Amino acid sequence: MRYDDSPPPPESASSISPDRRWFMRRSGLTIAAASLVPAALAAWVLTQALTGSGPDRQPPPAAAPLPASHATGLDGKPNTAAGATGATPTGTSRSAQPPAKGPLAGRTVVVDPGHNTGNFDHTAEIDRQVDIGTKRKECDTTGTTTNSGYMEAEFTLDVSRRLRTLLEAKGLKVVFTHETDRAWGPCIDERARIGNEAKADAVVSVHADGVSEGSRGYHVILPAEVKSGKADTAKIVEPSRLLGERIASNFGRTTGSSPANYLGSGTGLVIRDDLGGLNLSTRPKVFIECGNMRDSKDAAQLTNPQWRQKAAQGIADGIVGFLGG
Missing domain, CATH: 1.20.5 (Single alpha-helices involved in coiled-coils or other helix-helix interfaces)
Structure with a gap:
Protein backbone atom coordinates (compact mmCIF):
# COMPACT_ATOMS: atom_id res chain seq x y z
CA MET A 1 0.00 0.00 0.00
CA GLY A 52 -30.58 32.35 -44.38
CA SER A 53 -31.46 28.75 -45.29
CA GLY A 54 -33.75 26.69 -43.16
CA PRO A 55 -34.10 22.97 -42.78
CA ASP A 56 -35.73 22.74 -46.23
CA ARG A 57 -32.77 24.53 -47.78
CA GLN A 58 -34.98 27.26 -49.28
CA PRO A 59 -33.49 30.79 -49.63
CA PRO A 60 -35.18 33.69 -47.80
CA PRO A 61 -38.03 35.40 -49.74
CA ALA A 62 -37.18 38.46 -51.84
CA ALA A 63 -38.51 41.87 -50.80
CA ALA A 64 -42.04 42.48 -52.08
CA PRO A 65 -42.48 45.17 -54.80
CA LEU A 66 -44.08 48.49 -53.90
CA PRO A 67 -47.87 48.21 -54.35
CA ALA A 68 -49.22 50.38 -57.11
CA SER A 69 -51.64 52.08 -54.77
CA HIS A 70 -48.72 53.67 -52.92
CA ALA A 71 -47.56 55.68 -55.94
CA THR A 72 -49.89 58.58 -55.20
CA GLY A 73 -51.13 60.00 -51.91
CA LEU A 74 -54.40 61.73 -51.26
CA ASP A 75 -52.61 65.04 -51.68
CA GLY A 76 -52.20 64.15 -55.37
CA LYS A 77 -48.39 64.13 -55.21
CA PRO A 78 -46.51 61.17 -56.68
CA ASN A 79 -44.61 58.81 -54.43
CA THR A 80 -40.96 59.03 -55.45
CA ALA A 81 -40.08 55.54 -54.24
CA ALA A 82 -38.43 53.38 -56.91
CA GLY A 83 -40.89 51.36 -58.93
CA ALA A 84 -43.89 53.44 -57.97
CA THR A 85 -44.74 54.47 -61.50
CA GLY A 86 -43.69 53.61 -65.00
CA ALA A 87 -44.12 54.83 -68.57
CA THR A 88 -45.15 52.89 -71.65
CA PRO A 89 -44.90 53.90 -75.32
CA THR A 90 -48.68 54.49 -75.44
CA GLY A 91 -49.32 56.12 -72.11
CA THR A 92 -48.35 56.06 -68.49
CA SER A 93 -49.32 53.09 -66.35
CA ARG A 94 -48.26 51.44 -63.13
CA SER A 95 -45.40 49.03 -62.70
CA ALA A 96 -45.18 46.38 -59.99
CA GLN A 97 -48.96 46.27 -59.50
CA PRO A 98 -50.29 43.65 -57.09
CA PRO A 99 -52.47 40.91 -58.64
CA ALA A 100 -55.90 42.34 -59.48
CA LYS A 101 -58.86 40.91 -57.56
CA GLY A 102 -62.61 41.37 -57.58
CA PRO A 103 -65.32 41.52 -60.25
CA LEU A 104 -63.51 44.26 -62.23
CA ALA A 105 -60.15 42.48 -62.41
CA GLY A 106 -58.81 42.50 -65.95
CA ARG A 107 -60.78 45.59 -67.00
CA THR A 108 -58.94 48.71 -68.17
CA VAL A 109 -59.75 52.38 -67.68
CA VAL A 110 -57.82 55.15 -69.44
CA VAL A 111 -57.70 58.45 -67.57
CA ASP A 112 -56.85 61.56 -69.59
CA PRO A 113 -55.75 64.55 -67.44
CA GLY A 114 -56.75 67.53 -69.56
CA HIS A 115 -53.95 69.76 -70.92
CA ASN A 116 -50.42 69.94 -69.49
CA THR A 117 -48.80 72.60 -67.32
CA GLY A 118 -45.93 72.77 -69.82
CA ASN A 119 -48.23 73.78 -72.67
CA PHE A 120 -47.85 77.45 -71.72
CA ASP A 121 -44.14 77.20 -72.60
CA HIS A 122 -44.68 75.25 -75.83
CA THR A 123 -47.31 77.22 -77.71
CA ALA A 124 -45.69 76.61 -81.11
CA GLU A 125 -45.85 72.84 -80.60
CA ILE A 126 -49.43 72.74 -79.37
CA ASP A 127 -50.65 75.08 -82.10
CA ARG A 128 -49.78 72.47 -84.75
CA GLN A 129 -52.91 71.33 -86.57
CA VAL A 130 -54.07 67.71 -86.40
CA ASP A 131 -56.88 65.85 -88.16
CA ILE A 132 -59.90 65.08 -85.97
CA GLY A 133 -62.04 63.60 -88.73
CA THR A 134 -64.52 66.44 -89.17
CA LYS A 135 -61.81 69.11 -89.55
CA ARG A 136 -58.29 70.07 -88.49
CA LYS A 137 -57.71 71.51 -85.04
CA GLU A 138 -54.90 72.57 -82.67
CA CYS A 139 -52.85 69.71 -81.24
CA ASP A 140 -53.71 70.85 -77.71
CA THR A 141 -54.45 74.02 -75.75
CA THR A 142 -53.13 75.54 -72.54
CA GLY A 143 -56.36 75.15 -70.63
CA THR A 144 -57.67 77.82 -68.31
CA THR A 145 -56.74 79.07 -64.82
CA THR A 146 -58.52 80.48 -61.81
CA ASN A 147 -58.28 84.24 -61.28
CA SER A 148 -55.51 83.53 -58.77
CA GLY A 149 -53.48 81.53 -61.32
CA TYR A 150 -54.25 77.90 -60.38
CA MET A 151 -53.92 76.04 -63.66
CA GLU A 152 -56.57 73.73 -65.05
CA ALA A 153 -53.75 71.30 -65.88
CA GLU A 154 -52.73 71.22 -62.20
CA PHE A 155 -56.32 70.52 -61.20
CA THR A 156 -56.86 67.77 -63.79
CA LEU A 157 -53.66 65.92 -62.90
CA ASP A 158 -54.43 66.03 -59.17
CA VAL A 159 -57.98 64.74 -59.60
CA SER A 160 -56.77 62.09 -62.07
CA ARG A 161 -54.21 60.75 -59.60
CA ARG A 162 -56.83 60.54 -56.87
CA LEU A 163 -59.14 58.81 -59.35
CA ARG A 164 -56.46 56.27 -60.24
CA THR A 165 -55.97 55.30 -56.61
CA LEU A 166 -59.70 54.72 -56.17
CA LEU A 167 -60.04 52.68 -59.37
CA GLU A 168 -57.02 50.51 -58.65
CA ALA A 169 -58.52 49.70 -55.26
CA LYS A 170 -61.38 48.12 -57.23
CA GLY A 171 -58.98 45.90 -59.17
CA LEU A 172 -58.99 47.96 -62.35
CA LYS A 173 -55.94 48.56 -64.50
CA VAL A 174 -55.52 52.32 -65.01
CA VAL A 175 -53.56 53.90 -67.87
CA PHE A 176 -52.83 57.63 -68.04
CA THR A 177 -52.45 59.49 -71.32
CA HIS A 178 -49.67 61.47 -69.64
CA GLU A 179 -48.45 62.36 -66.18
CA THR A 180 -45.15 64.12 -65.50
CA ASP A 181 -43.27 62.32 -68.25
CA ARG A 182 -43.42 64.94 -71.00
CA ALA A 183 -42.91 68.67 -71.40
CA TRP A 184 -46.15 69.34 -73.29
CA GLY A 185 -49.15 67.62 -74.84
CA PRO A 186 -49.93 64.97 -75.88
CA CYS A 187 -51.93 66.05 -78.89
CA ILE A 188 -55.63 65.31 -78.92
CA ASP A 189 -55.31 62.63 -81.60
CA GLU A 190 -52.63 60.85 -79.55
CA ARG A 191 -54.82 61.00 -76.45
CA ALA A 192 -57.57 59.20 -78.38
CA ARG A 193 -55.10 56.68 -79.77
CA ILE A 194 -53.83 55.76 -76.29
CA GLY A 195 -57.34 54.78 -75.22
CA ASN A 196 -57.91 52.83 -78.43
CA GLU A 197 -54.64 50.90 -78.20
CA ALA A 198 -55.24 50.07 -74.54
CA LYS A 199 -58.60 48.56 -75.58
CA ALA A 200 -60.06 50.49 -72.67
CA ASP A 201 -63.42 49.54 -71.24
CA ALA A 202 -63.93 53.21 -70.41
CA VAL A 203 -62.04 56.46 -71.04
CA VAL A 204 -62.56 59.66 -69.05
CA SER A 205 -60.96 63.02 -69.85
CA VAL A 206 -60.84 65.27 -66.78
CA HIS A 207 -61.27 69.06 -67.26
CA ALA A 208 -62.55 72.28 -65.70
CA ASP A 209 -64.24 75.02 -67.68
CA GLY A 210 -63.24 78.68 -68.05
CA VAL A 211 -66.28 80.85 -68.73
CA SER A 212 -67.71 84.00 -67.12
CA GLU A 213 -68.39 84.67 -63.44
CA GLY A 214 -71.82 83.41 -62.43
CA SER A 215 -71.66 80.39 -64.73
CA ARG A 216 -71.48 77.49 -62.33
CA GLY A 217 -71.71 73.72 -62.11
CA TYR A 218 -70.40 70.58 -63.81
CA HIS A 219 -71.24 68.96 -67.10
CA VAL A 220 -70.28 65.77 -68.92
CA ILE A 221 -69.57 65.92 -72.66
CA LEU A 222 -70.75 62.98 -74.78
CA PRO A 223 -69.67 62.13 -78.34
CA ALA A 224 -72.02 62.96 -81.19
CA GLU A 225 -72.53 60.40 -83.94
CA VAL A 226 -69.79 61.31 -86.40
CA LYS A 227 -68.59 59.53 -89.53
CA SER A 228 -66.05 61.56 -91.43
CA GLY A 229 -62.47 60.80 -92.39
CA LYS A 230 -60.79 59.01 -89.48
CA ALA A 231 -63.75 59.61 -87.19
CA ASP A 232 -66.48 57.01 -86.74
CA THR A 233 -68.28 57.11 -83.39
CA ALA A 234 -71.32 55.01 -84.29
CA LYS A 235 -70.32 52.12 -82.02
CA ILE A 236 -69.46 54.23 -78.98
CA VAL A 237 -72.30 56.76 -78.87
CA GLU A 238 -74.65 54.61 -76.78
CA PRO A 239 -72.12 53.16 -74.28
CA SER A 240 -70.56 56.60 -73.91
CA ARG A 241 -73.96 58.04 -73.06
CA LEU A 242 -74.45 55.39 -70.37
CA LEU A 243 -70.97 56.10 -68.99
CA GLY A 244 -71.67 59.84 -68.97
CA GLU A 245 -75.02 59.47 -67.21
CA ARG A 246 -73.44 57.33 -64.49
CA ILE A 247 -70.62 59.80 -63.91
CA ALA A 248 -72.91 62.85 -63.91
CA SER A 249 -75.32 61.46 -61.32
CA ASN A 250 -72.57 60.17 -59.01
CA PHE A 251 -70.49 63.33 -59.36
CA GLY A 252 -73.38 65.57 -58.38
CA ARG A 253 -74.38 63.41 -55.44
CA THR A 254 -70.82 63.04 -54.06
CA THR A 255 -69.62 66.62 -54.48
CA GLY A 256 -72.92 68.38 -53.78
CA SER A 257 -72.49 70.36 -57.01
CA SER A 258 -75.30 71.13 -59.41
CA PRO A 259 -75.40 70.56 -63.16
CA ALA A 260 -74.13 73.52 -65.17
CA ASN A 261 -76.51 76.49 -65.24
CA TYR A 262 -75.18 77.79 -68.58
CA LEU A 263 -75.58 74.80 -70.92
CA GLY A 264 -77.12 71.33 -71.02
CA SER A 265 -80.60 72.51 -69.95
CA GLY A 266 -79.89 71.48 -66.37
CA THR A 267 -79.16 67.83 -67.27
CA GLY A 268 -75.39 68.04 -66.81
CA LEU A 269 -75.01 66.36 -70.22
CA VAL A 270 -73.84 67.97 -73.47
CA ILE A 271 -73.24 66.38 -76.89
CA ARG A 272 -70.41 67.70 -79.10
CA ASP A 273 -68.90 66.79 -82.45
CA ASP A 274 -65.88 69.13 -82.41
CA LEU A 275 -63.61 67.39 -79.90
CA GLY A 276 -60.87 65.25 -81.41
CA GLY A 277 -60.54 63.18 -78.26
CA LEU A 278 -64.13 61.99 -78.73
CA ASN A 279 -64.33 61.90 -82.53
CA LEU A 280 -61.28 59.66 -82.88
CA SER A 281 -62.10 57.32 -80.00
CA THR A 282 -63.19 53.75 -80.65
CA ARG A 283 -63.80 53.10 -76.95
CA PRO A 284 -66.59 54.45 -74.70
CA LYS A 285 -65.39 57.91 -73.74
CA VAL A 286 -66.59 61.14 -72.11
CA PHE A 287 -65.18 64.45 -70.92
CA ILE A 288 -66.14 65.88 -67.54
CA GLU A 289 -65.93 69.62 -66.83
CA CYS A 290 -65.87 69.57 -63.03
CA GLY A 291 -66.74 73.25 -62.60
CA ASN A 292 -65.94 76.77 -63.80
CA MET A 293 -62.51 78.00 -62.77
CA ARG A 294 -63.46 81.60 -63.54
CA ASP A 295 -66.36 81.68 -61.12
CA SER A 296 -65.24 82.56 -57.61
CA LYS A 297 -67.56 80.09 -55.88
CA ASP A 298 -66.66 77.19 -58.16
CA ALA A 299 -62.98 78.13 -57.95
CA ALA A 300 -63.13 77.90 -54.15
CA GLN A 301 -64.21 74.29 -54.54
CA LEU A 302 -61.78 73.40 -57.32
CA THR A 303 -58.81 74.65 -55.30
CA ASN A 304 -59.86 72.70 -52.20
CA PRO A 305 -58.08 69.30 -51.83
CA GLN A 306 -60.98 67.80 -49.87
CA TRP A 307 -63.42 68.75 -52.60
CA ARG A 308 -61.08 67.35 -55.28
CA GLN A 309 -61.11 64.04 -53.41
CA LYS A 310 -64.91 64.08 -53.58
CA ALA A 311 -64.72 64.88 -57.29
CA ALA A 312 -62.46 61.87 -57.86
CA GLN A 313 -64.79 59.67 -55.81
CA GLY A 314 -67.83 60.75 -57.82
CA ILE A 315 -66.09 60.00 -61.12
CA ALA A 316 -64.81 56.66 -59.82
CA ASP A 317 -68.26 55.61 -58.63
CA GLY A 318 -69.67 56.46 -62.05
CA ILE A 319 -67.05 54.39 -63.86
CA VAL A 320 -67.43 51.42 -61.52
CA GLY A 321 -71.20 51.55 -61.88
CA PHE A 322 -70.91 51.64 -65.67
CA LEU A 323 -68.62 48.58 -65.62
CA GLY A 324 -70.97 46.66 -63.35
CA GLY A 325 -68.76 46.64 -60.28
Whole structure:
Protein backbone atom coordinates (compact mmCIF):
# COMPACT_ATOMS: atom_id res chain seq x y z
CA MET A 1 0.00 0.00 0.00
CA ARG A 2 1.28 3.47 -1.00
CA TYR A 3 1.02 6.44 1.41
CA ASP A 4 2.50 9.20 -0.79
CA ASP A 5 0.84 11.20 -3.61
CA SER A 6 3.25 10.23 -6.35
CA PRO A 7 1.69 8.61 -9.41
CA PRO A 8 1.94 4.89 -9.87
CA PRO A 9 4.63 3.65 -12.22
CA PRO A 10 3.49 3.36 -15.82
CA GLU A 11 2.37 0.00 -17.06
CA SER A 12 4.41 -1.52 -19.79
CA ALA A 13 2.65 -2.58 -22.97
CA SER A 14 3.63 -6.13 -22.37
CA SER A 15 2.04 -6.11 -18.92
CA ILE A 16 -1.44 -4.94 -20.17
CA SER A 17 -3.92 -7.65 -20.99
CA PRO A 18 -5.50 -7.80 -24.51
CA ASP A 19 -8.94 -7.03 -23.06
CA ARG A 20 -7.64 -3.94 -21.32
CA ARG A 21 -5.81 -2.71 -24.43
CA TRP A 22 -9.12 -3.04 -26.44
CA PHE A 23 -11.03 -1.07 -23.78
CA MET A 24 -8.46 1.75 -23.78
CA ARG A 25 -8.57 2.09 -27.59
CA ARG A 26 -12.41 2.25 -27.61
CA SER A 27 -12.45 4.86 -24.83
CA GLY A 28 -9.98 7.07 -26.72
CA LEU A 29 -12.08 6.95 -29.92
CA THR A 30 -15.23 7.81 -28.00
CA ILE A 31 -13.61 10.85 -26.41
CA ALA A 32 -12.24 12.05 -29.79
CA ALA A 33 -15.64 11.68 -31.48
CA ALA A 34 -17.36 13.50 -28.65
CA SER A 35 -14.97 16.41 -28.99
CA LEU A 36 -15.80 16.78 -32.72
CA VAL A 37 -19.61 16.99 -32.28
CA PRO A 38 -19.77 20.53 -30.75
CA ALA A 39 -17.43 21.90 -33.44
CA ALA A 40 -19.49 20.40 -36.28
CA LEU A 41 -22.74 21.67 -34.76
CA ALA A 42 -21.32 25.18 -34.39
CA ALA A 43 -20.22 25.18 -38.04
CA TRP A 44 -23.69 24.10 -39.21
CA VAL A 45 -25.42 26.82 -37.18
CA LEU A 46 -23.07 29.47 -38.57
CA THR A 47 -23.77 28.33 -42.15
CA GLN A 48 -27.54 28.61 -41.63
CA ALA A 49 -27.21 32.11 -40.17
CA LEU A 50 -25.08 33.35 -43.06
CA THR A 51 -27.14 31.81 -45.89
CA GLY A 52 -30.58 32.35 -44.38
CA SER A 53 -31.46 28.75 -45.29
CA GLY A 54 -33.75 26.69 -43.16
CA PRO A 55 -34.10 22.97 -42.78
CA ASP A 56 -35.73 22.74 -46.23
CA ARG A 57 -32.77 24.53 -47.78
CA GLN A 58 -34.98 27.26 -49.28
CA PRO A 59 -33.49 30.79 -49.63
CA PRO A 60 -35.18 33.69 -47.80
CA PRO A 61 -38.03 35.40 -49.74
CA ALA A 62 -37.18 38.46 -51.84
CA ALA A 63 -38.51 41.87 -50.80
CA ALA A 64 -42.04 42.48 -52.08
CA PRO A 65 -42.48 45.17 -54.80
CA LEU A 66 -44.08 48.49 -53.90
CA PRO A 67 -47.87 48.21 -54.35
CA ALA A 68 -49.22 50.38 -57.11
CA SER A 69 -51.64 52.08 -54.77
CA HIS A 70 -48.72 53.67 -52.92
CA ALA A 71 -47.56 55.68 -55.94
CA THR A 72 -49.89 58.58 -55.20
CA GLY A 73 -51.13 60.00 -51.91
CA LEU A 74 -54.40 61.73 -51.26
CA ASP A 75 -52.61 65.04 -51.68
CA GLY A 76 -52.20 64.15 -55.37
CA LYS A 77 -48.39 64.13 -55.21
CA PRO A 78 -46.51 61.17 -56.68
CA ASN A 79 -44.61 58.81 -54.43
CA THR A 80 -40.96 59.03 -55.45
CA ALA A 81 -40.08 55.54 -54.24
CA ALA A 82 -38.43 53.38 -56.91
CA GLY A 83 -40.89 51.36 -58.93
CA ALA A 84 -43.89 53.44 -57.97
CA THR A 85 -44.74 54.47 -61.50
CA GLY A 86 -43.69 53.61 -65.00
CA ALA A 87 -44.12 54.83 -68.57
CA THR A 88 -45.15 52.89 -71.65
CA PRO A 89 -44.90 53.90 -75.32
CA THR A 90 -48.68 54.49 -75.44
CA GLY A 91 -49.32 56.12 -72.11
CA THR A 92 -48.35 56.06 -68.49
CA SER A 93 -49.32 53.09 -66.35
CA ARG A 94 -48.26 51.44 -63.13
CA SER A 95 -45.40 49.03 -62.70
CA ALA A 96 -45.18 46.38 -59.99
CA GLN A 97 -48.96 46.27 -59.50
CA PRO A 98 -50.29 43.65 -57.09
CA PRO A 99 -52.47 40.91 -58.64
CA ALA A 100 -55.90 42.34 -59.48
CA LYS A 101 -58.86 40.91 -57.56
CA GLY A 102 -62.61 41.37 -57.58
CA PRO A 103 -65.32 41.52 -60.25
CA LEU A 104 -63.51 44.26 -62.23
CA ALA A 105 -60.15 42.48 -62.41
CA GLY A 106 -58.81 42.50 -65.95
CA ARG A 107 -60.78 45.59 -67.00
CA THR A 108 -58.94 48.71 -68.17
CA VAL A 109 -59.75 52.38 -67.68
CA VAL A 110 -57.82 55.15 -69.44
CA VAL A 111 -57.70 58.45 -67.57
CA ASP A 112 -56.85 61.56 -69.59
CA PRO A 113 -55.75 64.55 -67.44
CA GLY A 114 -56.75 67.53 -69.56
CA HIS A 115 -53.95 69.76 -70.92
CA ASN A 116 -50.42 69.94 -69.49
CA THR A 117 -48.80 72.60 -67.32
CA GLY A 118 -45.93 72.77 -69.82
CA ASN A 119 -48.23 73.78 -72.67
CA PHE A 120 -47.85 77.45 -71.72
CA ASP A 121 -44.14 77.20 -72.60
CA HIS A 122 -44.68 75.25 -75.83
CA THR A 123 -47.31 77.22 -77.71
CA ALA A 124 -45.69 76.61 -81.11
CA GLU A 125 -45.85 72.84 -80.60
CA ILE A 126 -49.43 72.74 -79.37
CA ASP A 127 -50.65 75.08 -82.10
CA ARG A 128 -49.78 72.47 -84.75
CA GLN A 129 -52.91 71.33 -86.57
CA VAL A 130 -54.07 67.71 -86.40
CA ASP A 131 -56.88 65.85 -88.16
CA ILE A 132 -59.90 65.08 -85.97
CA GLY A 133 -62.04 63.60 -88.73
CA THR A 134 -64.52 66.44 -89.17
CA LYS A 135 -61.81 69.11 -89.55
CA ARG A 136 -58.29 70.07 -88.49
CA LYS A 137 -57.71 71.51 -85.04
CA GLU A 138 -54.90 72.57 -82.67
CA CYS A 139 -52.85 69.71 -81.24
CA ASP A 140 -53.71 70.85 -77.71
CA THR A 141 -54.45 74.02 -75.75
CA THR A 142 -53.13 75.54 -72.54
CA GLY A 143 -56.36 75.15 -70.63
CA THR A 144 -57.67 77.82 -68.31
CA THR A 145 -56.74 79.07 -64.82
CA THR A 146 -58.52 80.48 -61.81
CA ASN A 147 -58.28 84.24 -61.28
CA SER A 148 -55.51 83.53 -58.77
CA GLY A 149 -53.48 81.53 -61.32
CA TYR A 150 -54.25 77.90 -60.38
CA MET A 151 -53.92 76.04 -63.66
CA GLU A 152 -56.57 73.73 -65.05
CA ALA A 153 -53.75 71.30 -65.88
CA GLU A 154 -52.73 71.22 -62.20
CA PHE A 155 -56.32 70.52 -61.20
CA THR A 156 -56.86 67.77 -63.79
CA LEU A 157 -53.66 65.92 -62.90
CA ASP A 158 -54.43 66.03 -59.17
CA VAL A 159 -57.98 64.74 -59.60
CA SER A 160 -56.77 62.09 -62.07
CA ARG A 161 -54.21 60.75 -59.60
CA ARG A 162 -56.83 60.54 -56.87
CA LEU A 163 -59.14 58.81 -59.35
CA ARG A 164 -56.46 56.27 -60.24
CA THR A 165 -55.97 55.30 -56.61
CA LEU A 166 -59.70 54.72 -56.17
CA LEU A 167 -60.04 52.68 -59.37
CA GLU A 168 -57.02 50.51 -58.65
CA ALA A 169 -58.52 49.70 -55.26
CA LYS A 170 -61.38 48.12 -57.23
CA GLY A 171 -58.98 45.90 -59.17
CA LEU A 172 -58.99 47.96 -62.35
CA LYS A 173 -55.94 48.56 -64.50
CA VAL A 174 -55.52 52.32 -65.01
CA VAL A 175 -53.56 53.90 -67.87
CA PHE A 176 -52.83 57.63 -68.04
CA THR A 177 -52.45 59.49 -71.32
CA HIS A 178 -49.67 61.47 -69.64
CA GLU A 179 -48.45 62.36 -66.18
CA THR A 180 -45.15 64.12 -65.50
CA ASP A 181 -43.27 62.32 -68.25
CA ARG A 182 -43.42 64.94 -71.00
CA ALA A 183 -42.91 68.67 -71.40
CA TRP A 184 -46.15 69.34 -73.29
CA GLY A 185 -49.15 67.62 -74.84
CA PRO A 186 -49.93 64.97 -75.88
CA CYS A 187 -51.93 66.05 -78.89
CA ILE A 188 -55.63 65.31 -78.92
CA ASP A 189 -55.31 62.63 -81.60
CA GLU A 190 -52.63 60.85 -79.55
CA ARG A 191 -54.82 61.00 -76.45
CA ALA A 192 -57.57 59.20 -78.38
CA ARG A 193 -55.10 56.68 -79.77
CA ILE A 194 -53.83 55.76 -76.29
CA GLY A 195 -57.34 54.78 -75.22
CA ASN A 196 -57.91 52.83 -78.43
CA GLU A 197 -54.64 50.90 -78.20
CA ALA A 198 -55.24 50.07 -74.54
CA LYS A 199 -58.60 48.56 -75.58
CA ALA A 200 -60.06 50.49 -72.67
CA ASP A 201 -63.42 49.54 -71.24
CA ALA A 202 -63.93 53.21 -70.41
CA VAL A 203 -62.04 56.46 -71.04
CA VAL A 204 -62.56 59.66 -69.05
CA SER A 205 -60.96 63.02 -69.85
CA VAL A 206 -60.84 65.27 -66.78
CA HIS A 207 -61.27 69.06 -67.26
CA ALA A 208 -62.55 72.28 -65.70
CA ASP A 209 -64.24 75.02 -67.68
CA GLY A 210 -63.24 78.68 -68.05
CA VAL A 211 -66.28 80.85 -68.73
CA SER A 212 -67.71 84.00 -67.12
CA GLU A 213 -68.39 84.67 -63.44
CA GLY A 214 -71.82 83.41 -62.43
CA SER A 215 -71.66 80.39 -64.73
CA ARG A 216 -71.48 77.49 -62.33
CA GLY A 217 -71.71 73.72 -62.11
CA TYR A 218 -70.40 70.58 -63.81
CA HIS A 219 -71.24 68.96 -67.10
CA VAL A 220 -70.28 65.77 -68.92
CA ILE A 221 -69.57 65.92 -72.66
CA LEU A 222 -70.75 62.98 -74.78
CA PRO A 223 -69.67 62.13 -78.34
CA ALA A 224 -72.02 62.96 -81.19
CA GLU A 225 -72.53 60.40 -83.94
CA VAL A 226 -69.79 61.31 -86.40
CA LYS A 227 -68.59 59.53 -89.53
CA SER A 228 -66.05 61.56 -91.43
CA GLY A 229 -62.47 60.80 -92.39
CA LYS A 230 -60.79 59.01 -89.48
CA ALA A 231 -63.75 59.61 -87.19
CA ASP A 232 -66.48 57.01 -86.74
CA THR A 233 -68.28 57.11 -83.39
CA ALA A 234 -71.32 55.01 -84.29
CA LYS A 235 -70.32 52.12 -82.02
CA ILE A 236 -69.46 54.23 -78.98
CA VAL A 237 -72.30 56.76 -78.87
CA GLU A 238 -74.65 54.61 -76.78
CA PRO A 239 -72.12 53.16 -74.28
CA SER A 240 -70.56 56.60 -73.91
CA ARG A 241 -73.96 58.04 -73.06
CA LEU A 242 -74.45 55.39 -70.37
CA LEU A 243 -70.97 56.10 -68.99
CA GLY A 244 -71.67 59.84 -68.97
CA GLU A 245 -75.02 59.47 -67.21
CA ARG A 246 -73.44 57.33 -64.49
CA ILE A 247 -70.62 59.80 -63.91
CA ALA A 248 -72.91 62.85 -63.91
CA SER A 249 -75.32 61.46 -61.32
CA ASN A 250 -72.57 60.17 -59.01
CA PHE A 251 -70.49 63.33 -59.36
CA GLY A 252 -73.38 65.57 -58.38
CA ARG A 253 -74.38 63.41 -55.44
CA THR A 254 -70.82 63.04 -54.06
CA THR A 255 -69.62 66.62 -54.48
CA GLY A 256 -72.92 68.38 -53.78
CA SER A 257 -72.49 70.36 -57.01
CA SER A 258 -75.30 71.13 -59.41
CA PRO A 259 -75.40 70.56 -63.16
CA ALA A 260 -74.13 73.52 -65.17
CA ASN A 261 -76.51 76.49 -65.24
CA TYR A 262 -75.18 77.79 -68.58
CA LEU A 263 -75.58 74.80 -70.92
CA GLY A 264 -77.12 71.33 -71.02
CA SER A 265 -80.60 72.51 -69.95
CA GLY A 266 -79.89 71.48 -66.37
CA THR A 267 -79.16 67.83 -67.27
CA GLY A 268 -75.39 68.04 -66.81
CA LEU A 269 -75.01 66.36 -70.22
CA VAL A 270 -73.84 67.97 -73.47
CA ILE A 271 -73.24 66.38 -76.89
CA ARG A 272 -70.41 67.70 -79.10
CA ASP A 273 -68.90 66.79 -82.45
CA ASP A 274 -65.88 69.13 -82.41
CA LEU A 275 -63.61 67.39 -79.90
CA GLY A 276 -60.87 65.25 -81.41
CA GLY A 277 -60.54 63.18 -78.26
CA LEU A 278 -64.13 61.99 -78.73
CA ASN A 279 -64.33 61.90 -82.53
CA LEU A 280 -61.28 59.66 -82.88
CA SER A 281 -62.10 57.32 -80.00
CA THR A 282 -63.19 53.75 -80.65
CA ARG A 283 -63.80 53.10 -76.95
CA PRO A 284 -66.59 54.45 -74.70
CA LYS A 285 -65.39 57.91 -73.74
CA VAL A 286 -66.59 61.14 -72.11
CA PHE A 287 -65.18 64.45 -70.92
CA ILE A 288 -66.14 65.88 -67.54
CA GLU A 289 -65.93 69.62 -66.83
CA CYS A 290 -65.87 69.57 -63.03
CA GLY A 291 -66.74 73.25 -62.60
CA ASN A 292 -65.94 76.77 -63.80
CA MET A 293 -62.51 78.00 -62.77
CA ARG A 294 -63.46 81.60 -63.54
CA ASP A 295 -66.36 81.68 -61.12
CA SER A 296 -65.24 82.56 -57.61
CA LYS A 297 -67.56 80.09 -55.88
CA ASP A 298 -66.66 77.19 -58.16
CA ALA A 299 -62.98 78.13 -57.95
CA ALA A 300 -63.13 77.90 -54.15
CA GLN A 301 -64.21 74.29 -54.54
CA LEU A 302 -61.78 73.40 -57.32
CA THR A 303 -58.81 74.65 -55.30
CA ASN A 304 -59.86 72.70 -52.20
CA PRO A 305 -58.08 69.30 -51.83
CA GLN A 306 -60.98 67.80 -49.87
CA TRP A 307 -63.42 68.75 -52.60
CA ARG A 308 -61.08 67.35 -55.28
CA GLN A 309 -61.11 64.04 -53.41
CA LYS A 310 -64.91 64.08 -53.58
CA ALA A 311 -64.72 64.88 -57.29
CA ALA A 312 -62.46 61.87 -57.86
CA GLN A 313 -64.79 59.67 -55.81
CA GLY A 314 -67.83 60.75 -57.82
CA ILE A 315 -66.09 60.00 -61.12
CA ALA A 316 -64.81 56.66 -59.82
CA ASP A 317 -68.26 55.61 -58.63
CA GLY A 318 -69.67 56.46 -62.05
CA ILE A 319 -67.05 54.39 -63.86
CA VAL A 320 -67.43 51.42 -61.52
CA GLY A 321 -71.20 51.55 -61.88
CA PHE A 322 -70.91 51.64 -65.67
CA LEU A 323 -68.62 48.58 -65.62
CA GLY A 324 -70.97 46.66 -63.35
CA GLY A 325 -68.76 46.64 -60.28
